[in-house]
Amino acid sequence: MKIRILFASDIHASEITFRKFLNAYRIYKADYLVYGGDLTGKAVVPIFRVENHRYKATFLNQNIEIDETNLGNLLSKIANAGYYGFVTDKSEWDNLINNPEKLQKVLIDLMVDRVQNWLNLIEEKLPEMKGKGRIFIIPGNDDTYEIDKLLNNSEFVINPDGKVVNLDGEHEMLGISNANITPWKCYRDIEEKEIEKKIDNLASKITSLNKSIFLIHVPPFNSNIDMAPKLDEHFRPEVSPMGGIVTVPVGSISVRTAIEKYQPMLGLHGHIHESRGAIKIGKTLCINPGSEYGEGILRAAIIDIKEDKVKDYVFISS
Amino acid sequence: MEQGNQGIYVRRSSGLMREISGSHALAINIMGAGFFYAILNVMWGAALFPGANLAISALIGMILNLPISFLYFYFTVIMPRSGGDYIWMSRSLHPAVGFILNLGIVFSNVIIIGADVVWAFKYALGPAFYILGLITGNSVYFSVSQVFNSSIVIALTIVIWVIILGFIFTRRPKLLGRVILSLFIFALITIIIYIISNLVLANTTFINNFNKYSGMNYNNLISLGSSRGYPMVTLASATLFSTVYTFLEYEGITFSAYYGGELKNVQKSAFLSIVISTILLGVIIVAIYASTYYAFGFGFIQTIAMISQTGDPAWKLPFIPFTTVLWMFWNPVIGFIVILGFVIAMFAAMSSYLFVSTRSIFAYSFDRILPSWFAKVSKTGSPYTSSIFITILAVITGLLYIYTPAFEYLLYTADLMLIPFAVVGAIAIFFPFKKKEIFENAPDFIKKKVWKIPVLSIIGVLALGSSLFAIVSSFVPTFGGVIDPISIVYTFSIYIVGLVIYIIAHYYRKAKGLPLEYSFKEVPPL
Numbered sequence: 027m028k029i030r031i032l033f034a035s036d037i038h039a040s041e042i043t044f045r046k047f048l049n050a051y052r053i054y055k056a057d058y059l060v061y062g063g064d065l066t067g068k069a070v071v072p073i074f075r076v077e078n079h080r081y082k083a084t085f086l087n088q089n090i091e092i093d094e095t096n097l098g099n100l101l102s103k104i105a106n107a108g109y110y111g112f113v114t115d116k117s118e119w120d121n122l123i124n125n126p127e128k129l130q131k132v133l134i135d136l137m138v139d140r141v142q143n144w145l146n147l148i149e150e151k152l153p154e155m156k157g158k159g160r161i162f163i164i165p166g167n168d169d170t171y172e173i174d175k176l177l178n179n180s181e182f183v184i185n186p187d188g189k190v191v192n193l194d195g196e197h198e199m200l201g202i203s204n205a206n207i208t209p210w211k212c213y214r215d216i217e218e219k220e221i222e223k224k225i226d227n228l229a230s231k232i233t234s235l236n237k238s239i240f241l242i243h244v245p246p247f248n249s250n251i252d253m254a255p256k257l258d259e260h261f262r263p264e265v266s267p268m269g270g271i272v273t274v275p276v277g278s279i280s281v282r283t284a285i286e287k288y289q290p291m292l293g294l295h296g297h298i299h300e301s302r303g304a305i306k307i308g309k310t311l312c313i314n315p316g317s318e319y320g321e322g323i324l325r326a327a328i329i330d331i332k333e334d335k336v337k338d339y340v341f342i343s344s
Numbered sequence: 345m346e347q348g349n350q351g352i353y354v355r356r357s358s359g360l361m362r363e364i365s366g367s368h369a370l371a372i373n374i375m376g377a378g379f380f381y382a383i384l385n386v387m388w389g390a391a392l393f394p395g396a397n398l399a400i401s402a403l404i405g406m407i408l409n410l411p412i413s414f415l416y417f418y419f420t421v422i423m424p425r426s427g428g429d430y431i432w433m434s435r436s437l438h439p440a441v442g443f444i445l446n447l448g449i450v451f452s453n454v455i456i457i458g459a460d461v462v463w464a465f466k467y468a469l470g471p472a473f474y475i476l477g478l479i480t481g482n483s484v485y486f487s488v489s490q491v492f493n494s495s496i497v498i499a500l501t502i503v504i505w506v507i508i509l510g511f512i513f514t515r516r517p518k519l520l521g522r523v524i525l526s527l528f529i530f531a532l533i534t535i536i537i538y539i540i541s542n543l544v545l546a547n548t549t550f551i552n553n554f555n556k557y558s559g560m561n562y563n564n565l566i567s568l569g570s571s572r573g574y575p576m577v578t579l580a581s582a583t584l585f586s587t588v589y590t591f592l593e594y595e596g597i598t599f600s601a602y603y604g605g606e607l608k609n610v611q612k613s614a615f616l617s618i619v620i621s622t623i624l625l626g627v628i629i630v631a632i633y634a635s636t637y638y639a640f641g642f643g644f645i646q647t648i649a650m651i652s653q654t655g656d657p658a659w660k661l662p663f664i665p666f667t668t669v670l671w672m673f674w675n676p677v678i679g680f681i682v683i684l685g686f687v688i689a690m691f692a693a694m695s696s697y698l699f700v701s702t703r704s705i706f707a708y709s710f711d712r713i714l715p716s717w718f719a720k721v722s723k724t725g726s727p728y729t730s731s732i733f734i735t736i737l738a739v740i741t742g743l744l745y746i747y748t749p750a751f752e753y754l755l756y757t758a759d760l761m762l763i764p765f766a767v768v769g770a771i772a773i774f775f776p777f778k779k780k781e782i783f784e785n786a787p788d789f790i791k792k793k794v795w796k797i798p799v800l801s802i803i804g805v806l807a808l809g810s811s812l813f814a815i816v817s818s819f820v821p822t823f824g825g826v827i828d829p830i831s832i833v834y835t836f837s838i839y840i841v842g843l844v845i846y847i848i849a850h851y852y853r854k855a856k857g858l859p860l861e862y863s864f865k866e867v868p869p870l
Contacts, residue, residue, distance in 0.1 A: 028857065042869045045870045046867045046869050049869060053865060054862060253723055322785055328858060338853075339858070341863070342862060342865065344867035
């Protein structure tokens with residue numbers, strides 16, 4: 027039987043992009059909705075209360091001053107860009123800035139709230155999905171572990187991180203949220219050896235590897251879907267003598283080795299937003315749909331599979 | 345994982361990298377439109393529209409083009425994607441419309457490749473050496489002149505230059521930007537030399553040498569023209585009619601729309617390369633025309649344009665006397681510098697045409713109209729397979745142009761670029777209302793309104809008007825000359841080809857399971 031997967035990744039808290047992702051599930055008549063990690067955003071935008079029920083903020087390099095009636099609109103714009111609007115006052119914010127642990131707690135609370143809201147949205151908009159095992163969401167290396175509890179408790183969503191799950195009785199999928207160590211030392215960055223162990227452990231539980239899917243946040247090393255700017259010690263992109271940005275492969279060597287060794291039918295990856303594409307490694311088709319969440323653009327891939335073959339796939343952008 | 349910080353580096357996810365700067369884009373666009381074509385148009389235009397003052401006409405042409413430039417600037421900012429108006433039309437109307445009309449642009453860009461080398465050799469280098477032969481009496485120069493008329497030399501040059509371009513296209517886009525910027529600077533310097541020389545040097549040397557070596561007499565030619573009724577002064581009606589001609593001199597100035605997905609700092613680069621470029625190009629073209637009339641005399645230009653292009657025995661030289669060539673009589677050093685600039689400009693124009701064509705091919709493939717092979721991107725961010733394809737296609741069309749009459753009937757290729765302008769203009773009128781979500785997410789300046797009407801809609805109306813003026817004019821005998829039905833059918837057959845390709849892609853994708861239209865669907869937020 028042919029099944030259709032809608033796959034996206036790295037939405038990073040962009041409200042509008044996530045809503046498009048859910049809608050795309052219906053529009054493209056997908057059987058399964060699969061998400062490849064990095065649900066949460068990275069920044070809090072303080073919105074300061076000032077006198078006369080007015081608010082001030084700096085967002086996308088613009089100084090904004092609004093009245094109360096426009097507060098919802100501003101919060102919505104901030105959420106659509108993948109940030110967290112935080113209504114505060116100057117003294118509270120100064121206090122948080124001077125107390126990084128407290129600020130981190132605020133950020134995590136906002137992250138958890140957003141993910142919970144999204145799970146509620148799924149319940150509200152896709153009620154028929156309850157208990158069906160059709161929506162798979164793994165976290166990514168940027169995601170705090172606090173969100174796992176929410177995903178694991180949902181009756182609508184399956185979190186396949188560190189597990190092998192069965193899609194339709196014929197196709198199995200393993201999930202890994204981790205990435206190899208990045209310059210930013212994110213929540214789920216781990217050493218290559220650990221990634222290797224995790225994959226080996228999960229792959230050993232799969233019945234038919236040739237019909238399996240590897241849902242691994244980080245793409246395989248040197249696969250063309252893992253090309254990112256080479257950074258200097260100040261995290262600035264290096265420029266070549268010809269003036270171009272130097273790009274280098276930054277994927278996981280362990281993931282590459284595992285794909286070459288186990289040859290699953292399909293590899294679903296994210297992590298490197300700029301490296302949208304698809305590549306064959308042996309018999310395995312590896313896909314990175316890319317991400318442009320900051321613009322509110324959904325980047326995704328629709329993949330039709332049948333038995334041990336990827337029948338067709340298409341990248342979508344909206 | 346997100347690399348870098350906002351403002352330092354932005355890369356979109358087609359695989360193509362945003363590394364074309366505003367100055368590179370400006371050079372690509374201006375060389376694509378090509379200010380040196382004005383040198384050719386002085387003569388051609390005088391024969392087509394006797395009495396037209398092309399300096400005034402080019403100024404009107406610039407004003408008429410500005411709405412189109414603003415239109416393409418706005419859309420490049422709203423949807424900065426490879427393929428430009430292909431993307432805008434396919435997302436706003438129908439994928440087939442976007443594909444077919446944009447394929448027409450690719451077609452018109454690729455088939456002109458042969459013509460550029462022919463013009464560089466037959467209208468510039470060949471005649472330049474011929475005049476050197478006349479002046480020096482050295483027969484070697486006549487032999488060299490013949491070399492530039494040789495089909496095999498022209499064909500070889502096309503093949504070599506296209507292959508060099510193909511190689512450059514498969515490297516980083518920045519390399520092409522640098523190459524064209526260098527060519528642009530050289531061409532700009534030479535045209536400034538031409539304009540200044542026209543204005544400051546007394547033309548007595550030219551007249552003396554022309555009388556001495558050409559076998560003709562400057563004053564006698566003017567008298568001949570006058571006796572035959574050729575206009576010796578500007579005619580308002582001819583000037584007005586000729587705007588359809590000078591209007592076309594700006595085609596190419598919107599090229600950065602087609603590589604919008606690779607522009608660094610889209611707003612700034614698109615504004616510089618499309619809007620500012622239009623004005624800059626206009627200033628240069630107007631200066632070329634005005635200084636040419638000033639230096640050589642309006643009546644003289646009118647006369648030699650007519651007699652040299654009608655086979656009149658009064659014209660003794662074996663070529664059309666484009667003014668770069670006439671400078672060889674005046675001062676061979678300045679003449680050669682300007683001719684080199686002309687040749688460089690022709691070669692740079694080829695680079696621009698082919699470069700933007702590679703991006704359209706990439707975009708079709710990315711949307712699955714063409715096989716995915718055409719959308720392969722190298723690790724350096726170059727769409728190398730579409731570049732290889734366009735290189736091969738350009739070699740073939742270049743050779744067909746030289747050795748066959750295949751392109752003799754393509755008189756209406758300019759319309760292949762004008763029609764998308766009109767369609768995008770029409771789209772712009774309704775865009776703020778029909779594509780609210782995209783419009784509302786655009787930068788604030790795009791969302792501005794005048795009397796509650798979106799500025800984008802107003803620009804759309806003006807651009808649609810301008811484009812329709814040019815399209816309709818090309819089919820009106822008063823403006824566009826005798827209508828040639830064979831040429832019309834021949835030129836627009838590319839749309840039939842596009843339709844056939846689209847239908848094949850549609851049914852092939854449907855049969856495979858994922859319909860072609862999936863690539864174009866808009867997904868609103870739930």
